[in-house]
Amino acid sequence: MKKIGVVGLGIMGEPMAEHLLNAGNEVFVYNRTACKAEHLAMKGAVVCSTPAEVAQHCDAIVVMVKADAEVEAMILGANGILEGAQAGLIILNSSTILPQTSKRVAQLAAEKGIIVLDCPVTGSGIQAREAKLTFMVGGNREAFEQCLPLFNVMGKQAVYMGESGTGSYMKLANNSLMAINLLSLVESLTMAYKSGVDPEMFLEVVNGGGARSAVAESRIPKIIKRDFVPAFSTSMLYKDLGLIYELARELQVPTPVLASVREMIHTAVVKGYGDEDVCSVIKCYEELAGVEIKKL
Amino acid sequence: MKKIGVVGLGIMGEPMAEHLLNAGNEVFVYNRTACKAEHLAMKGAVVCSTPAEVAQHCDAIVVMVKADAEVEAMILGANGILEGAQAGLIILNSSTILPQTSKRVAQLAAEKGIIVLDCPVTGSGIQAREAKLTFMVGGNREAFEQCLPLFNVMGKQAVYMGESGTGSYMKLANNSLMAINLLSLVESLTMAYKSGVDPEMFLEVVNGGGARSAVAESRIPKIIKRDFVPAFSTSMLYKDLGLIYELARELQVPTPVLASVREMIHTAVVKGYGDEDVCSVIKCYEELAGVEIKKL
Numbered sequence: 001m002k003k004i005g006v007v008g009l010g011i012m013g014e015p016m017a018e019h020l021l022n023a024g025n026e027v028f029v030y031n032r033t034a035c036k037a038e039h040l041a042m043k044g045a046v047v048c049s050t051p052a053e054v055a056q057h058c059d060a061i062v063v064m065v066k067a068d069a070e071v072e073a074m075i076l077g078a079n080g081i082l083e084g085a086q087a088g089l090i091i092l093n094s095s096t097i098l099p100q101t102s103k104r105v106a107q108l109a110a111e112k113g114i115i116v117l118d119c120p121v122t123g124s125g126i127q128a129r130e131a132k133l134t135f136m137v138g139g140n141r142e143a144f145e146q147c148l149p150l151f152n153v154m155g156k157q158a159v160y161m162g163e164s165g166t167g168s169y170m171k172l173a174n175n176s177l178m179a180i181n182l183l184s185l186v187e188s189l190t191m192a193y194k195s196g197v198d199p200e201m202f203l204e205v206v207n208g209g210g211a212r213s214a215v216a217e218s219r220i221p222k223i224i225k226r227d228f229v230p231a232f233s234t235s236m237l238y239k240d241l242g243l244i245y246e247l248a249r250e251l252q253v254p255t256p257v258l259a260s261v262r263e264m265i266h267t268a269v270v271k272g273y274g275d276e277d278v279c280s281v282i283k284c285y286e287e288l289a290g291v292e293i294k295k296l
Numbered sequence: 297m298k299k300i301g302v303v304g305l306g307i308m309g310e311p312m313a314e315h316l317l318n319a320g321n322e323v324f325v326y327n328r329t330a331c332k333a334e335h336l337a338m339k340g341a342v343v344c345s346t347p348a349e350v351a352q353h354c355d356a357i358v359v360m361v362k363a364d365a366e367v368e369a370m371i372l373g374a375n376g377i378l379e380g381a382q383a384g385l386i387i388l389n390s391s392t393i394l395p396q397t398s399k400r401v402a403q404l405a406a407e408k409g410i411i412v413l414d415c416p417v418t419g420s421g422i423q424a425r426e427a428k429l430t431f432m433v434g435g436n437r438e439a440f441e442q443c444l445p446l447f448n449v450m451g452k453q454a455v456y457m458g459e460s461g462t463g464s465y466m467k468l469a470n471n472s473l474m475a476i477n478l479l480s481l482v483e484s485l486t487m488a489y490k491s492g493v494d495p496e497m498f499l500e501v502v503n504g505g506g507a508r509s510a511v512a513e514s515r516i517p518k519i520i521k522r523d524f525v526p527a528f529s530t531s532m533l534y535k536d537l538g539l540i541y542e543l544a545r546e547l548q549v550p551t552p553v554l555a556s557v558r559e560m561i562h563t564a565v566v567k568g569y570g571d572e573d574v575c576s577v578i579k580c581y582e583e584l585a586g587v588e589i590k591k592l
Binding site: 099122123134136156157159160161162163165166169170172173174175176177178179180181183184185187188189190191192194195196197198201202204205206208209210211212213214215216218244247248251252253254255256257258259260261263264285288289290296 | 395418419430432452453455456457458459461462465466468469470471472473474475476477479480481483484485486487488490491492493494497498500501502504505506507508509510511512514540543544547548549550551552553554555556557559560581584585586592
């Protein structure tokens with residue numbers, strides 16, 4: 001495939017489009033706020049005025065937008081991808097949405113002979129720029145294999161999870177894991193700090209043993225430096241936790257730990273930390289415990 | 297130091313004593329159930345009939361027993377270490393106990409010129425046998441530095457945490473982290489499995505991204521293999537979570553997430569999984585969700 005579309009040029013979509021360009025593809029882009037496409041246009045991308053127009057040109061289209069409603073608008077809506085698409089098109093929907101939405105969109109597209117893979121990613125803007133994303137892919141397996149060269153250009157790994165919707169499921173499970181791992185750190189660190197443990201020694205012990213985690217490596221240093229610039233914002237995590245919680249009800253899986261984590265992330269949003277990094281939830285604990293964590 | 301005591305020859309204490317022997321020390325051991333010392337006696341350890349007798353011979357004594365009451369009995373009790381000790385002795389208490397107990401024991405010992413370091417470990421029997429433990433050490437810093445050669449023989453790392461009690465604090469914080477990380481996996485895995493995700497693909501994605509953790513690496517494979525042989529037993533974790541919870545009340549740090557995790561581990565104990573590995577808590581979720589997780 002040589003003609004690839006990218007719909008949604010945010011913090012994730014833009015670098016993904018750039019990697020596709022650099023790999024020698026003809027790239028057609030669409031973004032609601034058109035000026036965001038200028039940088040890519042200078043690098044040779046063709047800027048289209050609707051998702052339907054992108055679809056007229058392409059064999060595959062990456063969709064990377066914020067939520068279920070946007071995905072539906074871009075694919076199913078007026079001037080959406082399905083309006084311009086020919087049978088055989090593959091849509092790679094990398095947006096984080098409900099598995100049910102992924103399944104429904106895939107079914108509607110299938111009626112026109114168009115395949116939709118749900119292929120959300122782990123990793124944030126940094127990993128997108130470095131092409132180190134991991135794609136979790138649900139849907140038609142042959143289409144997955146056909147798209148491997150594209151996944152490899154945009155990321156380091158693509159894992160086939162199962163039928164349509166399983167990619168979306170896995171993404172939510174992964175975010176749930178990260179959120180709970182984060183809260184484990186925040187509670188333990190607050191306790192350890194209040195009892196006289198230096199947070200840098202805390203990090204050293206955690207990294208050296210059975211409590212080691214990617215979240216500890218990335219977030220404890222941010223907390224010690226009081227750096228709440230978002231790598232992943234509290235309000236985005238809160239949105240995802242809402243999706244996961246809804247999903248758990250539907251799957252009839254009780255999730256008492258997730259429920260308490262969601263409440264604490266909700267507290268952080270209410271306290272005004274929505275636009276800060278997820279690790280800003282530490283400030284809720286600090287306030288309750290009457291401390292501020294810093295290097296001793 | 298050349299004459300080292302080891303009090304408590306369980307799954308942890310015995311290999312620790314063996315490493316001290318292999319490093320060329322004269323080793324004096326005591327265990328309540330004397331027959332457990334036979335293996336070490338054959339390797340050259342001197343078996344003593346009381347902790348006081350161990351103390352008469354040694355410059356440093358490692359104490360590795362189960363809980364606060366045993367630590368108090370071995371150090372402060374009749375025929376305990378303090379009865380036989382000379383001023384200058386260093387006690388390395390590697391048992392997992394309350395920081396308050398560590399502080400109190402250290403204060404009482406100090407009145408006789410004896411130093412007690414609280415130096416619990418991360419790692420289980422496997423790490424003890426391979427000398428890969430990490431020691432978290434609280435108490436007199438000079439004594440800590442003096443004991444570094446001993447820590448290095450028994451483990452891979454010793455981190456000085458601060459004043460007396462901070463080693464015990466850090467150990468509890470670390471176990472709290474592991475428990476919460478475990479529950480994050482158990483809830484997410486149950487959800488993902490019920491939605492059609494293969495647990496081995498789940499593990500691959502988790503290990504490759506931001507949800508990576510030591511607990512995921514060690515426990516997801518055990519869950520998939522239905523291997524509930526304890527590396528760390530549910531009842532031991534439940535005991536530790538009780539200590540941590542008590543500590544959080546005393547420190548006035550609210551811990552809603554820990555509270556929900558403790559309840560689920562309690563559920564596992566009530567269901568009869570106390571002697572199995574901590575990952576057996578998955579069976580509580582499976583029962584509630586009506587699934588049994590296996591390779592797809």
